[in-house]
Amino acid sequence: MQTLSIENAVSKIPDGASLMVGGFMGVGTPERIVDEIVRQQKRDLTVIANDTAAPGVGIGKLVSAGVLRKAIVSHIGTNPETQRRMLAKEMEVELVPQGTLIERIRAAGFGLGGVLTPTGVGTVVEEGKQKLTINGREFLVEIALRADFALVGAFLADYLGNLTYALTGRNFNPVIAMAADTVIAAAEHIVPTGVIAPDHVMTPAPLVDYLVTN
Amino acid sequence: MDASTIIAKRIARELRDGMLVNLGIGIPTAVANHVPEGVRVFFQSENGLIGTGPAPEEGMAHRLLTDAGGRPVTALPGACTFDSATSFGLIRGGHVDMTVLGALQVDARGLLANWMIPGKMVPGMGGAMDLVTGAKRVVIAMQHTAKGKPKIVKQCTLPLTSSRPVSLLVTEMAVISFEEGAAMLRETAPGVSVQQVLAATEADLKVPSQVPQMQL
Numbered sequence: 202m203q204t205l206s207i208e209n210a211v212s213k214i215p216d217g218a219s220l221m222v223g224g225f226m227g228v229g230t231p232e233r234i235v236d237e238i239v240r241q242q243k244r245d246l247t248v249i250a251n252d253t254a255a256p257g258v259g260i261g262k263l264v265s266a267g268v269l270r271k272a273i274v275s276h277i278g279t280n281p282e283t284q285r286r287m288l289a290k291e292m293e294v295e296l297v298p299q300g301t302l303i304e305r306i307r308a309a310g311f312g313l314g315g316v317l318t319p320t321g322v323g324t325v326v327e328e329g330k331q332k333l334t335i336n337g338r339e340f341l342v343e344i345a346l347r348a349d350f351a352l353v354g355a356f357l358a359d360y361l362g363n364l365t366y367a368l369t370g371r372n373f374n375p376v377i378a379m380a381a382d383t384v385i386a387a388a389e390h391i392v393p394t395g396v397i398a399p400d401h402v403m404t405p406a407p408l409v410d411y412l413v414t415n
Numbered sequence: 416m417d418a419s420t421i422i423a424k425r426i427a428r429e430l431r432d433g434m435l436v437n438l439g440i441g442i443p444t445a446v447a448n449h450v451p452e453g454v455r456v457f458f459q460s461e462n463g464l465i466g467t468g469p470a471p472e473e474g475m476a477h478r479l480l481t482d483a484g485g486r487p488v489t490a491l492p493g494a495c496t497f498d499s500a501t502s503f504g505l506i507r508g509g510h511v512d513m514t515v516l517g518a519l520q521v522d523a524r525g526l527l528a529n530w531m532i533p534g535k536m537v538p539g540m541g542g543a544m545d546l547v548t549g550a551k552r553v554v555i556a557m558q559h560t561a562k563g564k565p566k567i568v569k570q571c572t573l574p575l576t577s578s579r580p581v582s583l584l585v586t587e588m589a590v591i592s593f594e595e596g597a598a599m600l601r602e603t604a605p606g607v608s609v610q611q612v613l614a615a616t617e618a619d620l621k622v623p624s625q626v627p628q629m630q631l
Contacts, residue, residue: 225462225499226485228478251499252541254485278538279485287537296537299461300503300545307500320507320548323578326540356479368490369462370479372499403498 202362202409210385210413211237217270219247219348221306221377226252226279227259229370231354231387233413235262245270249306249348251299251373252276253283264292273346275299298326301343303376309345310379316343351381353404358388359395362409363402371403378404387413416631418587421604422556424449424631425585426515429554430456434512435505437461437546440484442556443515459511461542463502466494483542506542507549514550516543518557518584520571523618525580525593527555528573540576547577559586565617567591567598588612590629597621602629 205213211234214220224230238246239262246269253272254261263269264283271293277283286292297305304316317340321327331342353374356367364386366374378384386409416424419442427449430436437459438444447469450456458467460482467482468489476487490496505511520528527547530540547553560566567584584591589612590602599621603612609626 225483226481228462228481228485252539274539276539276541278536278541284537296539298540298544299499299542300507300549303499303503318507320545320577322548324544324575326544366498368477368480368496369460369464371496372463372502375498376500 202406202412204412204414207233207237207387207413210234210411211241213383213385213411214238214243214350216244217246218350219249221348221351221373221381222248222250222260223352223354223372223374223377224250224254224259225369225372227254227261229354229366229372229374230254230259231352232259233387234352234385235259238263238268239266243268247271247273249273249346251302253280255279256282267291271295273297273302275302301326302346303373305343305346306373306380307376309347310376313345315345317341318343346380348377348381349383351377351384353378353384353386353409355386355388355404356390357397358386358391358409358412359393359397359406360391361394362386362406362412363397364388364404364409365397365401366403375404378408383410384408385411385413388415391415418558419445421587421629421631422585425590425629426554426556427451428630429513429583430454432456435459435465435510437506437511437514437550439514439516439543439546441517443517446515446556459502459505460488461502461506463497463499464488464490464494466491468494503542503545506545509549509551511546511550513552513554514546515554515556516546518555518566520566520568520573521555521557521581521584522568522571523598524596525584525598526571526578527553527576527581528571529576531574533574543576547581548579552583553579553581555581555584557584557586559588559615565615568617569619588615591620599623600626602627604629605631
């Protein structure tokens with residue numbers, strides 16, 4: 202793990218990269234990293250996240266700044282700007298059921314090719330997907346989803362990069378930290394090694410490549 | 416009593432002690448205001464919380480403690496938090512006893528459409544498809560009609576949420592169950608006749624000889 206300034210951490214992200222971003226309606230999203238991506242005027246990014254929050258909040262800032270080529274999310278209903286850009290074909294949106302999305306990410310991080318889920322069977326979600334019948338029940342084959350970068354919003358980070366999350370700020374964060382080539386974490390507080398008890402670590406330090414200095 | 420209060424109060428009577436329950440946004444959220452006395456229910460927010468409490472007092476909101484709509488909530492003593500994979504494992508894995516969701520259409524077989532109107536409104540399905548597929552019991556809370564047009568239809572014209580039928584539908588006019596692929600009128604709201612329900616419903620309803628009044 203290496204500590205970097207916010208400017209240097211975000212400069213690692215090239216135009217066109219795919220990013221998993223933690224957060225649920227902006228809660229648990231590393232806002233400082235988002236702000237710096239906008240400031241550095243990145244282009245053609247693909248974002249993989251639960252939702253696109255709202256204009257001016259979390260991933261909503263990336264939408265409004267026009268830095269996204271595509272969003273793979275479960276919900277855009279709270280961000281009219283995403284819907285407008287999707288309908289105007291300025292941005293591609295792929296909608297995935299929330300439980301399927303997180304499980305596809307988990308599968309990638311856990312070394313699996315995908316998962317079998319009953320969610321989406323008999324709906325438009327099954328179009329173009331393989332179906333398998335297991336013990337008489339139909340399942341969709343949903344393939345694993347990886348990204349170039351995971352942008353993780355933690356509550357505490359220690360000097361080694363062990364992370365914890367607070368309350369409902371956890372959501373996608375520990376799962377995306379397993380599923381990307383490069384993990385960049387920002388924490389609300391950076392604390393001495395040992396302050397986070399072993400039983401309380403939610404993301405083990407070796408998964409974190411860069412910790413943004415506060 | 417307004418429509419959403421009737422619906423929420425009636426659905427609250429389906430709650431049982433110890434249940435793990437997930438409430439959708441809109442009318443379903445109001446069910447939490449009418450939990451019967453002596454019944455302790457665990458409310459799940461799919462963003463990663465069991466033990467969701469009421470909205471905090473002014474000035475007491477925590478930035479990292481919200482419901483699935485992003486609104487500040489409280490966590491009751493004994494609450495727990497978890498990541499989204501665990502949250503949807505609870506949902507899809509059949510650990511959630513009951514979910515209450517809104518609807519755009521429900522059809523005669525109990526199939527539900529509640530996530531998009533093609534060309535008009537594409538919010539995304541969020542967690543709805545997983546909830547309808549995985550929760551032990553799916554209860555729908557919705558107004559009986561929309562702008563005078565029936566929402567309980569012969570067959571859904573909007574994209575389905577799941578191939579699994581819902582368990583129970585509660586409107587401000589009636590309670591309807593779906594067993595063995597047929598819609599059955601179970602109760603009528605106070606002051607509403609069977610004929611009025613049938614007139615406001617496009618789907619064929621089975622009507623037993625006795626239809627009790629909704630207890631609120």
